[in-house]
Amino acid sequence: MKHEKIVECxxxxxxxxxxxxxxxxxxxxxxxxxxxxxxxxxxxxxxxVVTFVGNPEQVAxxxxxxxxxxxxxxxxxxxxxxxxxxxxxxVIPFVPIHGVTMEECVELAKEVGKRIGxxxxxxxxxxxxxxxxxxxxRLPDIRKGEYEGLKEAIKTDPNRKPDFGxxxxxxxxxxxxxxxRPPLIAxxxxxxxxxxKIAKTIARHIRESSGGLPCVQAKGIMIHxxxxxxxxxxxxxxxxxxxxxxxxxxEEEAAAKGVEIVNSEIIGLVPLDALLDVSYARLKLKDFSxxxxxxxxx
Amino acid sequence: MKHEKIVECxxxxxxxxxxxxxxxxxxxxxxxxxxxxxxxxxxxxxxxVVTFVGNPEQVAxxxxxxxxxxxxxxxxxxxxxxxxxxxxxxVIPFVPIHGVTMEECVELAKEVGKRIGxxxxxxxxxxxxxxxxxxxxRLPDIRKGEYEGLKEAIKTDPNRKPDFGxxxxxxxxxxxxxxxRPPLIAxxxxxxxxxxKIAKTIARHIRESSGGLPCVQAKGIMIHxxxxxxxxxxxxxxxxxxxxxxxxxxEEEAAAKGVEIVNSEIIGLVPLDALLDVSYARLKLKDFSxxxxxxxxx
Numbered sequence: 001m002k003h004e005k006i007v008e009c010x011x012x013x014x015x016x017x018x019x020x021x022x023x024x025x026x027x028x029x030x031x032x033x034x035x036x037x038x039x040x041x042x043x044x045x046x047x048x049v050v051t052f053v054g055n056p057e058q059v060a061x062x063x064x065x066x067x068x069x070x071x072x073x074x075x076x077x078x079x080x081x082x083x084x085x086x087x088x089x090x091v092i093p094f095v096p097i098h099g100v101t102m103e104e105c106v107e108l109a110k111e112v113g114k115r116i117g118x119x120x121x122x123x124x125x126x127x128x129x130x131x132x133x134x135x136x137x138r139l140p141d142i143r144k145g146e147y148e149g150l151k152e153a154i155k156t157d158p159n160r161k162p163d164f165g166x167x168x169x170x171x172x173x174x175x176x177x178x179x180x181r182p183p184l185i186a187x188x189x190x191x192x193x194x195x196x197k198i199a200k201t202i203a204r205h206i207r208e209s210s211g212g213l214p215c216v217q218a219k220g221i222m223i224h225x226x227x228x229x230x231x232x233x234x235x236x237x238x239x240x241x242x243x244x245x246x247x248x249x250x251e252e253e254a255a256a257k258g259v260e261i262v263n264s265e266i267i268g269l270v271p272l273d274a275l276l277d278v279s280y281a282r283l284k285l286k287d288f289s290x291x292x293x294x295x296x297x298x
Numbered sequence: 299m300k301h302e303k304i305v306e307c308x309x310x311x312x313x314x315x316x317x318x319x320x321x322x323x324x325x326x327x328x329x330x331x332x333x334x335x336x337x338x339x340x341x342x343x344x345x346x347v348v349t350f351v352g353n354p355e356q357v358a359x360x361x362x363x364x365x366x367x368x369x370x371x372x373x374x375x376x377x378x379x380x381x382x383x384x385x386x387x388x389v390i391p392f393v394p395i396h397g398v399t400m401e402e403c404v405e406l407a408k409e410v411g412k413r414i415g416x417x418x419x420x421x422x423x424x425x426x427x428x429x430x431x432x433x434x435x436r437l438p439d440i441r442k443g444e445y446e447g448l449k450e451a452i453k454t455d456p457n458r459k460p461d462f463g464x465x466x467x468x469x470x471x472x473x474x475x476x477x478x479r480p481p482l483i484a485x486x487x488x489x490x491x492x493x494x495k496i497a498k499t500i501a502r503h504i505r506e507s508s509g510g511l512p513c514v515q516a517k518g519i520m521i522h523x524x525x526x527x528x529x530x531x532x533x534x535x536x537x538x539x540x541x542x543x544x545x546x547x548x549e550e551e552a553a554a555k556g557v558e559i560v561n562s563e564i565i566g567l568v569p570l571d572a573l574l575d576v577s578y579a580r581l582k583l584k585d586f587s588x589x590x591x592x593x594x595x596x
Contacts, residue, residue, distance in 0.1 A: 004596070006593065006596060008592065035595070035596065037595055042383040053592070053595070053596060058328060073378070077566070097592055097593060098593050130421070151574050160588050175380070180548060183592070227417060236580045243577075243581060244580055244581070247580065247581055247582075254550040261582055262582070263583070263584040264581050264583055264584070265583065265584055265586070266583065266586060266590060268590075269590055269591070269592040269595070270590060270591060270592060270594060271591075271592050272591050272594065273593075274594065275573075275574060275577040275578075275591065276573060276574075276577070277581075278577040278580050278581060279541075279573040279574070279576040279577045280547065281561050282542055282576050282577075282579075282580045283541060283542070283545055283576060284545075284559055284560070284561045284562065285561070285562055285564065286562070286563055287563060288564060292564060292567055292568060293567070293568060293569075293570050293571050293573065294306065294335075294351070294395055294481070294567040294568060294570065295304065295396055295569060295570040295571075296334070296570065297333070297335055297351070297567070298302070298331065298351060
């Protein structure tokens with residue numbers, strides 16, 4: 001494993017009800033040499049999320065072929081759902097996992113975006129770390145007006161001109177955002193209280209948007225099955241704000257309210273380094289690297 | 299990696315000066331399909347330690363062939379060194395690393411021990427988890443009298459009769475201890491003090507032999523290059539006493555003396571699970587397993 005380059009790709013497709021469509025898409029991803037790690041469909045969002053990995057060449061091929069297949073199977077003229085979207089393949093993030101830099105994933109996004117634009121005739125907006133302008137870093141800015149609104153704006157507003165492909169939406173597949181970003185960790189912390197207000201206050205204190213920890217999104221919710229309040233989070237960049245820093249901050253905030261952390265959970269997958277960073281910090285390890293971990297030497 | 303069985307083997311050979319001998323031994327280990335992870339020679343001990351890994355079959359073959367080669371190249375009649383020893387291949391521990399139980403490593407020790415006894419005519423004592431009697435669990439008990447003393451005792455003392463092989467030492471290679479044990483972690487913690495007494499007191503409080511933490515060996519030493527006192531440890535079973543438990547105990551003991559931990563170091567290799575256990579504890583993670591770690595899914 002140690003010499004291998006691993007990129008994760010987490011495309012979102014505008015089909016969350018007809019499983020046969022997603023199966024067709026998973027098939028072309030696998031045929032491109034990639035490994036599917038996870039997929040989920042949400043009927044109310046009418047949207048599917050697929051997680052797959054491979055080396056950069058495989059992932060580029062898988063993302064392109066999936067977008068092509070989705071453009072044949074999904075018709076945005078007929079699509080309705082709660083989640084904002086601009087196309088059949090709504091968004092394609094490339095995520096560096098192992099042996100790959102963010103810069104390489106930005107290049108991958110540009111290369112795949114260019115192919116989607118030129119070969120499939122689907123307009124592409126580069127986003128996140130691959131964005132070519134500040135107002136394209138965040139997906140909500142790119143999705144403004146959604147599929148329906150973008151149909152006109154892409155032709156008339158120079159600010160909505162895509163990075164690749166034609167300045168008009170693909171008749172069925174719409175447009176696609178393609179980008180590069182760090183791995184996202186869905187991390188939830190349960191408190192030993194049923195007081196939702198406490199979780200909401202802690203969430204407000206730790207999330208970046210309220211002046212808390214960088215690259216942390218958080219909200220307080222109630223987990224009724226457990227009768228416990230929870231701080232539910234997306235950690236957008238564990239290198240910037242590691243998991244143990246989040247834990248320490250929540251512990252501190254909780255203690256100030258007289259409550260404690262019961263336990264925590266990770267939803268979906270987590271990069272190994274995100275967990276190892278927690279160990280290194282707890283042990284105050286110096287001069288350590290992954291090539292001293294026995295299992296990883298094989 | 300996830301479906302593979304991995305066993306580590308750390309044989310000690312009674313040659314710490316002539317590198318050509320160790321090279322010959324490394325060669326047969328590699329030819330047996332094993333991967334050498336580390337080797338070191340100590341001239342004053344006149345002893346070499348080799349770390350290699352492979353699946354159970356490969357490691358069994360590597361350990362047997364190394365013992366055979368060592369019996370041809372090392373003459374215990376001429377051996378002198380500070381470290382206690384009974385044979386050319388003095389000790390062979392098998393260590394379960396991944397996908398293998400301790401019981402399988404005990405079976406491996408018995409199988410390899412039997413072959414060494416029967417095919418090479420070298421008496422074998424099973425030790426540690428593979429021991430057949432309580433007075434053979436610890437190596438110092440097996441090495442009592444060393445090569446020179448065992449020469450007579452093995453013939454006359456029924457308690458020294460080996461588990462496999464003849465009841466007399468091999469004329470050049472002596473005898474060998476073969477066993478199974480958990481991975482050993484060499485873990486050192488530096489304190490922000492040059493007071494050696496503090497490190498010695500902490501070491502006494504945490505080591506098992508003085509009533510401290512189970513499976514922890516510890517002593518206090520002075521690191522003159524850094525001007526810092528250090529607690530230097532062998533963690534004999536990280537499942538019984540995890541690394542973070544050791545850290546917490548040292549932190550507590552250090553605080554009582556008004557000092558703090560500066561940093562720590564791991565000497566040699568460490569199993570991935572030993573580090574992951576530290577993360578899980580720090581994050582209070584529930585319902586988590588290695589198949590949720592992205593990098594390990596490939």
